[in-house]
Amino acid sequence: MSGKVLSPLLGLADEEFMPRRPGSSVMTKREVRAITLANLRLHQHTIMWDIGSGTGSVAIEAAHLASAGCVYAVECDAEDLLAIEANCHQLNAPNVTIVPGRAPQAMHALPDPDAVFIGGSGGALIPILEVAMTHLRPGGRLVVNLASFEHLSEAADYLRQADWVLECTLVNIARTQRVLDITRFAALNPVFVLTAYTHSRQEQPAQPTPTTASIQEE
Amino acid sequence: MSGKVLSPLLGLADEEFMPRRPGSSVMTKREVRAITLANLRLHQHTIMWDIGSGTGSVAIEAAHLASAGCVYAVECDAEDLLAIEANCHQLNAPNVTIVPGRAPQAMHALPDPDAVFIGGSGGALIPILEVAMTHLRPGGRLVVNLASFEHLSEAADYLRQADWVLECTLVNIARTQRVLDITRFAALNPVFVLTAYTHSRQEQPAQPTPTTASIQEE
Amino acid sequence: MSGKVLSPLLGLADEEFMPRRPGSSVMTKREVRAITLANLRLHQHTIMWDIGSGTGSVAIEAAHLASAGCVYAVECDAEDLLAIEANCHQLNAPNVTIVPGRAPQAMHALPDPDAVFIGGSGGALIPILEVAMTHLRPGGRLVVNLASFEHLSEAADYLRQADWVLECTLVNIARTQRVLDITRFAALNPVFVLTAYTHSRQEQPAQPTPTTASIQEE
Amino acid sequence: MSGKVLSPLLGLADEEFMPRRPGSSVMTKREVRAITLANLRLHQHTIMWDIGSGTGSVAIEAAHLASAGCVYAVECDAEDLLAIEANCHQLNAPNVTIVPGRAPQAMHALPDPDAVFIGGSGGALIPILEVAMTHLRPGGRLVVNLASFEHLSEAADYLRQADWVLECTLVNIARTQRVLDITRFAALNPVFVLTAYTHSRQEQPAQPTPTTASIQEE
Numbered sequence: 108m109s110g111k112v113l114s115p116l117l118g119l120a121d122e123e124f125m126p127r128r129p130g131s132s133v134m135t136k137r138e139v140r141a142i143t144l145a146n147l148r149l150h151q152h153t154i155m156w157d158i159g160s161g162t163g164s165v166a167i168e169a170a171h172l173a174s175a176g177c178v179y180a181v182e183c184d185a186e187d188l189l190a191i192e193a194n195c196h197q198l199n200a201p202n203v204t205i206v207p208g209r210a211p212q213a214m215h216a217l218p219d220p221d222a223v224f225i226g227g228s229g230g231a232l233i234p235i236l237e238v239a240m241t242h243l244r245p246g247g248r249l250v251v252n253l254a255s256f257e258h259l260s261e262a263a264d265y266l267r268q269a270d271w272v273l274e275c276t277l278v279n280i281a282r283t284q285r286v287l288d289i290t291r292f293a294a295l296n297p298v299f300v301l302t303a304y305t306h307s308r309q310e311q312p313a314q315p316t317p318t319t320a321s322i323q324e325e
Numbered sequence: 326m327s328g329k330v331l332s333p334l335l336g337l338a339d340e341e342f343m344p345r346r347p348g349s350s351v352m353t354k355r356e357v358r359a360i361t362l363a364n365l366r367l368h369q370h371t372i373m374w375d376i377g378s379g380t381g382s383v384a385i386e387a388a389h390l391a392s393a394g395c396v397y398a399v400e401c402d403a404e405d406l407l408a409i410e411a412n413c414h415q416l417n418a419p420n421v422t423i424v425p426g427r428a429p430q431a432m433h434a435l436p437d438p439d440a441v442f443i444g445g446s447g448g449a450l451i452p453i454l455e456v457a458m459t460h461l462r463p464g465g466r467l468v469v470n471l472a473s474f475e476h477l478s479e480a481a482d483y484l485r486q487a488d489w490v491l492e493c494t495l496v497n498i499a500r501t502q503r504v505l506d507i508t509r510f511a512a513l514n515p516v517f518v519l520t521a522y523t524h525s526r527q528e529q530p531a532q533p534t535p536t537t538a539s540i541q542e543e
Numbered sequence: 544m545s546g547k548v549l550s551p552l553l554g555l556a557d558e559e560f561m562p563r564r565p566g567s568s569v570m571t572k573r574e575v576r577a578i579t580l581a582n583l584r585l586h587q588h589t590i591m592w593d594i595g596s597g598t599g600s601v602a603i604e605a606a607h608l609a610s611a612g613c614v615y616a617v618e619c620d621a622e623d624l625l626a627i628e629a630n631c632h633q634l635n636a637p638n639v640t641i642v643p644g645r646a647p648q649a650m651h652a653l654p655d656p657d658a659v660f661i662g663g664s665g666g667a668l669i670p671i672l673e674v675a676m677t678h679l680r681p682g683g684r685l686v687v688n689l690a691s692f693e694h695l696s697e698a699a700d701y702l703r704q705a706d707w708v709l710e711c712t713l714v715n716i717a718r719t720q721r722v723l724d725i726t727r728f729a730a731l732n733p734v735f736v737l738t739a740y741t742h743s744r745q746e747q748p749a750q751p752t753p754t755t756a757s758i759q760e761e
Numbered sequence: 762m763s764g765k766v767l768s769p770l771l772g773l774a775d776e777e778f779m780p781r782r783p784g785s786s787v788m789t790k791r792e793v794r795a796i797t798l799a800n801l802r803l804h805q806h807t808i809m810w811d812i813g814s815g816t817g818s819v820a821i822e823a824a825h826l827a828s829a830g831c832v833y834a835v836e837c838d839a840e841d842l843l844a845i846e847a848n849c850h851q852l853n854a855p856n857v858t859i860v861p862g863r864a865p866q867a868m869h870a871l872p873d874p875d876a877v878f879i880g881g882s883g884g885a886l887i888p889i890l891e892v893a894m895t896h897l898r899p900g901g902r903l904v905v906n907l908a909s910f911e912h913l914s915e916a917a918d919y920l921r922q923a924d925w926v927l928e929c930t931l932v933n934i935a936r937t938q939r940v941l942d943i944t945r946f947a948a949l950n951p952v953f954v955l956t957a958y959t960h961s962r963q964e965q966p967a968q969p970t971p972t973t974a975s976i977q978e979e
Contacts, residue, residue, distance in 0.1 A: 116390050117335065118363030138360045138494060145336030145359035172334050172390075254945045256711070256735075260696030263508070275692070276356060277510055277733060279497035279715055279933050281951045290481070291908045292495055294948035297713060297935045299692075472727045474929070474953075478914030493910070495951060497715050497933055499733045509690045512730035515717045515931060517910075552826050553771065554799030574796045574930060581772030581795035608770050608826075699944070712792060713946055715933035726917070728931055 114199060116171050117141060124162045125193045127186045134162045135226055135252060138280045139298050144168055146250045146276070146302040147222040152176045154244075156220045158210045158235055159227025163191035163203065169224070170200040177202050179217050183209040183229065211238040219244050225251040232258055233265055240269060243305075251301045259299045266303045276300040332417060334389050335359060342380045343411045345404045352380045353444055353470060356498045357516050362386055364468045364494070364520040365440040370394045372462075374438045376428045376453055377445025381409035381421065387442070388418040395420050397435050401427040401447065429456040437462050443469040450476055451483055458487060461523075469519045477517045484521045494518040550635060552607050553577060559634065560598045563626045570598045571662055571688060574716045575734050580604055582686045582712070582738040583658040588612045590680075592656045594646045594671055595663025599627035599639065605660070606636040613638050615653050619645040619665065647674040655680050661687040668694055669701055676705060679741075687737045695735045702739045712736040768853060770825050771795060778816045779847045781840045788816045789880055789906060792934045793952050798822055800904045800930070800956040801876040806830045808898075810874045812864045812889055813881025817845035817857065823878070824854040831856050833871050837863040837883065865892040873898050879905040886912055887919055894923060897959075905955045913953045920957045930954040 121137050135143060143165060149155065153173035157166040160180035170178045180203050182188050188207055195203045206213050211234045223239040225232075232251075239249055249271075253259045259275070266273055277299055281292035339355050353361065361383060367373065371391035375384040378398035388396045398421050400406050406425055413421045424431050429452045441457040443450075450469075457467055467489075471477045477493070484491055495517055499510035557573050571579065579601060585591065589609035593602040596616035606614045616631075616639050618624050624643055631639045642649050647670045659675040661668075668687075675685055685707075689695045695711070702709055713735055717728035775791050789797065797819060803809065807827035811820040814834035824832040834857050836842050842861055849857045860867050865888045877893040879886075886905075893903055903925075907913045913929070920927055931953055935946035 115366035115368055118366045137363060138496070141359040141363035142356045145355060148333035148336045150333055255943045256692050256695055256946075257699070257944055259692055263693070273501070273503075273508075275501040275508065275510075277499040278356070279935070279948065281495040281933070281948075283491070283493040285491075289909045290491075290493065290911055292493075292910075292951045294933065294935075294950045296948045297946045473725045474728075474910050474913055475726055475917070477910055481911070497717070497730065499715070499730075507691045508693055510692075510733045512715065512717075512732045514730045515728045551802035551804055554802045573799060574932070577795040577799035578792045581769075581791060584769035584772045586769055709937070709939075709944075711937040711944065711946075713935040714792070717931040719927070719929040721927075726927075726929065728929075 114171070117144065117168060119164070119168060119198065121164070123198065124164050124167075125190050125197065127162055127184070127190045134164050136280065136295050138295070139252065139278055139300070140165055140168060142276065142278055142300055143224060143250055143252060144172065146274075146300060147224060147248050149173050149222060150176075153221045154218055155179070155222040155224065156181065156214065156217060156239070158214070158223065158225045158239070159229065160191055160205075161187055161226060163187075163194045163200075165224055165226060166191070166203050167194055167198050167200040169222075170195075170203045174202070176221075177204060177218075179204050179206050179220075181206045181208060181210050181213050181217075183207070183213075211235045214238045214242070217242075221247045223247070223249045225249075228258075232262060236262060236265055240266070240271070245305070247304065249303045251303075253299045253301060254296065256299070259301060262301055266301075271303045271305055274302045276302070332389070335362065335386060337382070337386060337416065339382070341416065342382050342385075343408050343415065345380055345402070345408045352382050354498065354513050356513070357470065357496055357518070358383055358386060360494065360496055360518055361442060361468055361470060362390065364492075364518060365442060365466050367391050367440060368394075371439045372436055373397070373440040373442065374399065374432065374435060374457070376432065376441065376443045376457070377447065378409055378423075379405055379444060381405075381412045381418075381423075383442055383444060384409070384421050385412055385416050385418040387440075388413075388421045392420070394439075395422060395436075397422050397424050397438070399424045399426060399428050399431050399435075401425070401431075429453045432456045432460070435460075439465045441465070441467045443467075446476075450480060454480060454483055458484070458489070463523070465522065467521045469521075471517045471519060472514065474517070477519060480519055484519075489521045489523055492520045494520070550607070553580065553604060555600070555604060555634065557600070560600045560603075561626050561629045561633065563598055563620070563622045570600050572716065572731050574731070575688065575714055575736070576601055576604060578712065578714055578736055579660060579686055579688060580608065582710075582736060583660060583684050585609050585658060586612075589657045590654055591615070591658040591660065592617065592650065592653060592675070594650065594659065594661045594675070595665065596627055596641075597623055597662060599623075599630045599636075599641075601660055601662060602627070602639050603630055603634050603636040605658075606631075606639045610638070612657075613640060613654075615640050615642050615656070617642045617644060617646050617649050617653075619643070619649075647671045650674045650678070653678075657683045659683070659685045661685075664694075668698060672698060672701055676702070676707070681741070683740065685739045687739075689735045689737060690732065692735070695737060698737055702737075707739045707741055710738045712738070768825070771798065771822060773818070773822060773852065775818070777852065778818050778821075779844050779851065781816055781838070781844045788818050790934065790949050792949070793906065793932055793954070794819055794822060796930065796932055796954055797878060797904055797906060798826065800928075800954060801878060801902050803827050803876060804830075807875045808872055809833070809876040809878065810835065810868065810871060810893070812868065812877065812879045812893070813883065814845055814859075815841055815880060817841075817848045817854075819878055819880060820845070820857050821848055821852050821854040823876075824849075824857045828856070830875075831858060831872075833858050833860050833874070835860045835862060835864050835867050835871075837861065837867075865889045868892045868896070871896075875901045877901070877903045879903075882912075886916060890916060890919055894920070894925070899959070901958065903957045905957075907953045907955060908950065910953070913955060916955055920955075925957045925959055928956045930956070 153176040166180040384398040602616040807830040820834040
């Protein structure tokens with residue numbers, strides 16, 4: 108069996124991606140990537156937009172899953188664009204289309220997506236959301252990863268005003284680090300994973316109504 | 326395009342699985358499932374064992390990913406077996422083979438796996454680990470989800486004595502819950518995701534050596 | 544030495560407080576209480592307001608610390624008022640003054656505080672903040688515990704527009720639960736602890752400037 | 762009112778402590794310190810041992826609370842001893858007694874404590890626990906902060922074999938960091954706070970028995 112076949116569909120180590128600069132760890136981490144990809148509900152034929160693609164880590168794993176689909180990786184930073192290209196080549200993701208340019212402008216020319224991921228917004232979060240919401244196909248998923256509660260609140264407000272359904276997941280991950288004969292946990296910074304879709308998504312199961320017992324003020 | 330094609334490769338909602346009993350929420354939750362599947366590094370042809378399969382949630386999503394492979398779901402509880410069967414049918418996972426029986430005894434007859442997930446051990450954690458470690462193919466991954474630090478420590482000790490490489494991830498997730506006009510976070514219980522593999526795994530990238538700067542006592 | 548002397552200055556168990564209703568667990572939990580009290584920087588003579596006092600748990604531990612000061616526990620719910628009274632008596636907190644009434648109205652008549660804690664706002668968060676900010680003495684601390692990111696964002700915006708210094712702590716706690724011979728972690732829901740003070744607080748040490756190395760996008 | 766009176770009983774900023782070396786951040790962080798002090802259930806007359814005192818941060822805040830008691834800060838590192846001395850002087854903690862020496866040897870000569878905190882064990886965790894358990898007065902509290910699950914498991918086993926009651930709290934904290942006009946959360950590493958006491962502690966309220974409903978496998 109060739110090495111290519113053994114390449115995992117999911118779960119590449121962060122170190123398998125070439126960083127934008129040597130030593131830089133600015134990327135969506137493996138665990139957060141897995142949750143993000145799950146929330147995007149990718150299928151084999153998904154057309155996805157990855158806005159603010161960075162090193163391309165989410166785009167590439169998404170492309171491995173959507174093997175008969177296509178992922179558009181939008182990025183404006185020159186160093187990041189080189190990293191994405193190298194990573195797509197190295198990690199065998201021919202169905203990633205690199206889109207150099209600034210969002211939201213660079214988004215208009217792309218085919219309508221089934222899934223949109225916003226990993227970075229470069230200060231244009233609401234305009235990017237607006238274009239994503241307009242172009243997302245019925246039944247599609249929009250996922251935004253946020254490190255700041257102000258941006259989270261801003262994005263949630265905007266999506267809710269447009270009557271989208273929202274789910275937000277707070278992700279706190281720590282990984283062991285072996286030091287001499289001791290195993291310690293080193294924490295990753297918390298991330299808010301905001302997932303949104305329209306009510307028109309008929310196949311979405313009804314959200315469970317929280318019972319009185321499970322609702323409590325802190 | 327049929328509904329079947331649109332079924333996601335990853336990211337089914339917890340509510341899409343029939344629970345073992347109405348109202349029961351005993352299952353590996355969506356976010357933890359995604360991290361677990363990532364750490365198993367599944368590919369299209371993976372042979373996987375799911376030990377203590379419960380509702381089958383991990384087995385079924387693994388089977389969607391390993392579409393040309395097979396997942397053996399080992400479970401001894403009669404109610405769980407019914408739930409797995411119903412879920413495999415409902416969620417279209419023909420490549421899950423249900424294995425009624427108690428681990429580790431029921432594991433011996435199965436084909437050697439590329440990946441083993443242990444979600445429940447019914448008090449036989451070490452014997453189950455022993456069989457899994459013996460049968461796991463070169464380059465394969467073993468993932469154990471644990472809620473107890475005693476079991477975590479016990480499993481880690483056993484694997485380390487056999488000179489396996491270990492990674493442990495502590496996963497703390499909270500999900501928003503919409504209550505009237507307020508969004509609150511409801512926490513899931515923390516889970517330790519222990520991932521192990523042998524040094525013979527050549528394609529595994531070198532683990533980064535922690536620098537002095539990044540190591541610190543709390 | 545009498546039992547009264549041995550009563551701890553900090554760290555009462557949640558079960559030592561009478562709940563508003565039998566079985567109710569709606570209160571600031573011990574660990575969050577400890578962080579809250581720390582952030583209030585109480586001293587022996589502190590005059591404190593506890594807005595939305597609930598069971599009085601924060602007020603009572605604050606009163607134990609500010610043994611020569613006074614804590615005003617503002618609460619409008621009749622059941623909560625009974626619980627506060629019983630708890631103050633049982634746990635020996637004579638320097639808690641119970642203030643029946645709705646905030647912010649009930650706050651105007653109180654002596655200016657050195658510390659204000661807002662544990663519940665009953666939908667009047669900004670008006671309560673406004674009165675608290677007007678009355679807080681120079682060098683004082685304002686701490687708001689929030690379960691919702693919208694409220695967090697709203698409060699942070701309001702305080703920042705008034706040029707207050709903000710610190711926000713995200714607290715994720717899990718406690719072990721002994722079940723048969725196994726120890727599991729049960730998570731408490733995450734809480735945002737927002738702490739604010741004015742620049743006029745001379746004794747406050749300079750906030751460390753984050754270095755480039757420690758700032759990174761997720 | 763003098764500045765000395767206004768010094769808080771709890772909640773000193775981490776930056777108010779002189780580190781063992783410029784730039785070092787190896788200390789029990791403010792939030793973890795608050796939880797630790799709460800779990801020690803200090804009262805005004807507490808005799809406390811702080812084993813592996815480091816910068817003295819826990820000892821000093823404990824001494825502020827136990828204002829009529831005494832805290833013995835045991836530390837063997839020469840640089841740490843200088844930091845403790847400077848911090849006790851600067852932060853006005855005359856009732857901290859610095860005990861240069863290695864634990865457990867240095868513990869034998871000290872008066873029996875009402876509370877013992879073990880923040881560092883230098884590889885002698887079990888011998889230190891043994892001496893602490895022998896000397897702790899009836900009704901006293903033992904708190905151990907651990908970064909490693911192996912050490913946690915080892916300590917818990919040892920204490921449980923001696924029939925002590927255990928509570929373990931997993932503490933995940935993230936603090937906001939203001940970067941330009943954005944607020945991000947930076948995570949502290951997770952800490953296990955293990956608290957132990959003997960059944961003879963009569964004033965301890967009964968631990969609530971977990972109901973079937975609240976027990977669930979992950």
